[in-house]
Amino acid sequence: MPNPFEAVWNLLKTSIDNTNEPESPLHVIEVGDLWKYVTLIEEFIRYEEIGLNTTTDDEVTELLNDVLHTCESQVKRVSQFMKENVIPLPDVTSAKPNSNSKEIPLGVKLTDDEITNGIAFKLVNSMLTCGKGQADAIRNDVGMLWLTFYSEWVTIGTTLKTLMRKRGWLKVPPYYYPPGSPAT
Numbered sequence: 001m002p003n004p005f006e007a008v009w010n011l012l013k014t015s016i017d018n019t020n021e022p023e024s025p026l027h028v029i030e031v032g033d034l035w036k037y038v039t040l041i042e043e044f045i046r047y048e049e050i051g052l053n054t055t056t057d058d059e060v061t062e063l064l065n066d067v068l069h070t071c072e073s074q075v076k077r078v079s080q081f082m083k084e085n086v087i088p089l090p091d092v093t094s095a096k097p098n099s100n101s102k103e104i105p106l107g108v109k110l111t112d113d114e115i116t117n118g119i120a121f122k123l124v125n126s127m128l129t130c131g132k133g134q135a136d137a138i139r140n141d142v143g144m145l146w147l148t149f150y151s152e153w154v155t156i157g158t159t160l161k162t163l164m165r166k167r168g169w170l171k172v173p174p175y176y177y178p179p180g181s182p183a184t
Contacts, residue, residue, distance in 0.1 A: 033133040042092035044122045045071045049096035051115040113169045127153045
């Protein structure tokens with residue numbers, strides 16, 4: 001069975017042993033993954049801005065601010081990495097202006113349940129993209145970037161799930177009962 005500590009040690013050892021070798025250029029899939037991720041996270045930021053303009057719940061606002069801070073930090077790090085490697089940045093949607101949630105018509109306004117479930121959906125997409133990026137990465141610096149981002153999303157996801165469970169917003173699929181077992 002693979003040992004996670006051994007895997008990290010091997011990664012560090014490889015990074016240290018290759019100090020005399022020139023860094024290989026990024027391959028096209030690494031570049032595509034980075035480019036797609038910036039686009040994905042920028043769109044996630046727009047959703048959080050909409051949520052902040054909509055919610056009046058203090059816990060949801062705090063969660064949105066935490067997620068927004070994480071997204072902005074990740075976009076900054078990826079964008080800097082892309083600029084250093086002469087990768088053009090994607091054209092993204094402009095920031096949403098601040099608005100008063102009381103002025104948004106009820107038919108348009110997102111509920112806190114919808115906001116948190118939207119965050120959960122975007123969080124899953126972000127984590128899947130990190131996992132794909134990690135699998136596609138050949139260079140250690142790119143792989144570590146993906147691992148760091150994934151770890152950040154795990155932390156946010158734990159907080160999100162706790163809030164959603166507490167408020168009854170967590171969407172649970174039907175339970176599975178094997179044939180012949182009593183349904184409880």
